[in-house]
Structure formats: C-alpha cells, structure tokens
Amino acid sequence: MLHAHTFPKEQDGYFMIESIHDPIEVITMFTAGRMKPIRFRWKSKTVKIAKVTGDWVRHEGQNKIHYFALLADNADYYEIRYDSREMTWQLTRVWMEG
C-alpha cells in the first residue's frame, strides 16, 4: 500500500515520497562488525546501492530492527529495514522522480 506524503517541485519534474512495506531480497556485506547492503531486489527490479547515507536501530522489545538510508546508482532514495528476529528485509520508504 502506498501513501504519497509530499509532492515537492523540481525543475525537471516531481519528487514523491512513498511509505511502502514490501518484502525485498538484499545482498549484504558484513564488514568490521557492520552490515552494508549492496543491492536489493524489489518486485522484479534490482536496485544497485551507490551509497549508504545513514543507518539507525529501533528496538521492539528485545528485537532489534536495523534501518538503512540508501541512495541508488540512479540517485533514487530508499529506506530499508532488517528485522533481526524474523531475519527478513523490507522496503519502507521510496523517494523517486515521479
């Protein structure tokens, strides 16, 4: 289910942020005690991650949910989460040119 929050104007079109809760498959690198997502598959599309711009953790009881803010190589912005108890990945937000 998508929720459009904002429609800020850009010179060459519109940006749009959407809250999503879709399962995704993620290739992740574990390095120096940290997780670093490399690319993920959402529906039938593969998104190559150019940069992890931020990460944070949310606690749900004893469970830790790891969040990552990502810039794709086409400059679209994504937020994904890893549920460490369920060992599942989800796409939570997308910001792309509409």
Place this chain on the structure above:
Amino acid sequence: MRVVAHVDMDAFFASVEEKMNPRLAGHPLAVGGDLKRRGVVSSANYEARKFGVRAGMPNAEAVRLCPDLTLVEGNPQKYVHVSLQILEILKNFTPIVEPFSIDEAFLDLTGAPRLLQGTARSKGLNADAGTRAGAGPLAPDDLLEAAIPIARAIQRAIHRRTDLTATIGMGPNKYIAKMASGVEKPRGLTPLTQESYRRYFWPRDVKELWGIGEKTRVALEKLGITTVGQLAHFPKEFLTYHFGLNGDHMRNAALGEDEGEVVPYYRGVPVKSMGHEFTLSHDIDSRERIGAHLLRLSDMVGRRMRQDGYLGRIVAVKLRDSNFRTTIRQRALPYLMNDESLIHKTSSALLDENWNGRPLRLIGVSVSGLVASGNAEQPSLFDTDERRRKMIEAVDSLRDRFGDTALVRAGAIE
C-alpha cells in the same frame, strides 16, 4: 573564570533528513509530526525559514506559507542515533559534556587539554595553570580567545564525521554560552564575555532572553521593563515580589550571571517530569474517545517511568481546544506511584473537572515530582498493593520482550 561552550546543531532534524536523502537539499524542507494526523513542524531548514516556516507551527500552516514545502515525517530513532554520534565526537574534546537536548549540548572547556595549549602557549600563556606566566590569572578575553580554535575544531569534527553543521556560543557560564549561540546561525561561532554579553543584549527586548515567554514579557512591560538592561537594573526585591523565585532568575539572566555547572553526561541530569501528548488527527468532543486517548497516554507515561526507574506524585493533564486555548491542570497524590491506572484515574478526574466540552485538538498527560525509585523516602503505593505490582511487572516483562504494542489496554483502542 570558566569557559563554557553551547553546541547547537543547525536545523538538526531537517539537516539529518537532507544528509540521508541529498535530493532534499536546497529545497524548503520541514520535519513534521505524524503526517496522517495534524502534527506540528519540529524542524525547518533555512530555505523553509525564509518563508516564515518555524518549529512549533502546525503542518498545515507551514504548507500554506510555503506551498512548495517538502514535509517529511519525523523519525526519532534516526535523530537519536546521529545525536549519540555527535556526543561521541564532543567527548573527544572534554569529558564534561552535558547533553541538553537531542540537538544541543554544553561543554565545560575550562580544563580541556587543548585549551591554553597551542594557541595560548604561542601567546606566551602558561598552559597548565591558566595564567599568563608571571602575570596572574588570564583575562576573560584571553581565555575565550584561546578557546576559539577548540570551538572551530569541534565544528570541523562534527562536519567531517556527520556532514552536519553546528553553531557554537561561548561564555563564562552556561547562560551566556546559550545566548551567544543564538547570535549568529547557522555555522556561527560567537564568544561573549560577561561584559560583551551586557553590551550586546542590554539594549535588546527582554523577550530575547532564554526562558522569557510572551506572558512574562507582557507582565514585565506592565512594570515598565522592556529591555534586558532595564531588567538587569530593576530592584531585585520588586522582581521577587512580582515573580517569586523566577524574578531572581530573570534578573540573573539579564546580568549574565549563572552559577550552574555543566553536569557531565555520565553523572546524569535529574529528570523533573515525564509526559506524552498527541495532536489528534481531527478535533474530537466525544468523552469516550478522549478517555481512550488519556488511557493510552497514561499507559505510555507509567511504562516510561518504570523503565527509567522513577516514581512521581503530581499528575497533570494538558488540553488544547479547537480555538488553540490550552489548559494545564495538575493534582498532587498523597503517595508516590508509577502505575498507569492511577495516572489515568487522576487525569480523567482532571479532565472531567476542567474540560469545557469544546472539541479538543491536543491531549497530554505528565507526571512530575519525580524521585528515583531507589531513593524514595516515602512509601509508594506498591508497598501496600503487592498483587498490583506483580501484575504490572508481568505486563512490563512481556513488553520488554515483544515490544510495547504486544499488550494494549482494551480501553485504549479507538
């Protein structure tokens, strides 16, 4: 003579969002509360501020002022994470760091190893004793000047590690440092001695003082006090007569006097109250629905008090009606507690006694008069109600394991 720095992150929440999503940069941006409800702006970037968008303003008003505004829903975990990173950076400069809020901190640089070394030594100062070799204590100007390179190094370190910018105010105490950080933003660096503080602020409106709101400004105006300088020169006894203890505090503020120490993070700052409030998605006038919100809020407050190890005795309810009229009423209980049922019972009674029936747009519940559970000298209600204590412990234990939404009170479900 001390050197205190107040580090204030520039447009913190908005800047974190821009850092994580660089496509937001350069456009008017505000971080708001729940976008599906009628939240308020908690942070706006400088592009949005040009249109008059300010923190505390309802989201809808912000969008009216700036139709091209991008409004992003706030994410506290994200900001706490970055705030902790910044705290780690600050600790490299001095262990005496007092986190003042999620985006502000005080640092006591007086004993910082870098102070008076380097710059100060090159000026012929005695770095270890804080004195000019053979010439007595350093003048306040010298000490502040010696701290400027440290402040710049702090700004650089924050920017290098987080991509965010900070403004720093410096002074001989916390109050002057805090006021100095408001002089020039963003990326500002303002050192003020007590003398330069007075020179700068005394001609200004009293409302510029930290801690003086609109009501106090009006009350001061009735006494003929409109500038900081007038407040500083007003007889102390008159101010105390009109404003109680606060009168003394206000006069000290105007004089730039503050004895408060920078309380290091590892010592912890005593918490005075804990509370939660909701801006409702639309105005409601149903007692039953308001009651459900009160129950949920009471549950959140009680849970947080137990998690952090506090008991309290003063319960307050905050109601804001559709005309933005805010009413806050409180009641002291004869015992200490952190039980949501008692918080809810008391807040419900306060609601029934004080609600005028107008639709409400905001509801809040808080508990003050807090004492750490281990330090309570007076008996708490749990001392006499063992069954209730065990029940709450069982609920807390389930929530600790599965999260706060694992168990929800039936009455709190709308």
